[in-house]
């Protein structure tokens with residue numbers, strides 16, 4: 001029997017960037033145009049199979065982006081092994097917010113936390129405000145994983161979680 005390790009993953013980012021939609025796509029392969037906004041935080045799990053056949057379990061905390069829940073965030077990222085910080089490629093202010101979350105994680109979270117920056121809504125190319133170059137350059141400077149995703153089409157979603165899974169310590 002191969003072992004199964006569990007890892008805590010937290011999603012952070014401004015309200016309406018698509019955090020809950022990314023989790024819904026990853027866990028249930030569904031998308032919903034009219035999602036109710038998250039209250040507090042939601043908890044979901046998903047199992048990922050690695051190349052060597054072993055599996056890891058993600059325990060996912062999908063936090064609410066609203067300012068009024070901000071003080072709760074440390075509860076979710078404090079013991080997290082990984083964080084996905086999401087922005088919306090059609091809203092440049094959401095990248096500023098993502099940078100703020102990343103600074104907070106770098107100061108307050110476990111130093112070994114794996115941070116992925118994720119530019120969501122890549123299907124809305126015509127409304128793009130954040131270039132790939134800008135985001136990628138910032139991610140490189142900060143040592144973050146980076147990718148663009150569309151929770152709507154599914155593009156890039158499995159890949160980001162798999163990339164994180166491969167980086168997690170398995171012994």
Ligand code: GDP
Nearest residue numbers: 015016017018019020021032033121150151152
């Ligand atoms: P959250 O507040 O960050 O959890 O964002 P939600 O997951 O609730 O999504 C906010 C809105 O954006 C909803 O209307 C979603 O249907 C929409 N949305 C989320 N992801 C995408 C995406 O990849 N593409 C498009 N076009 N819309 C998206």
Ligand code: MG
Nearest residue numbers: 019020037038
């Ligand atoms: Mg949400």
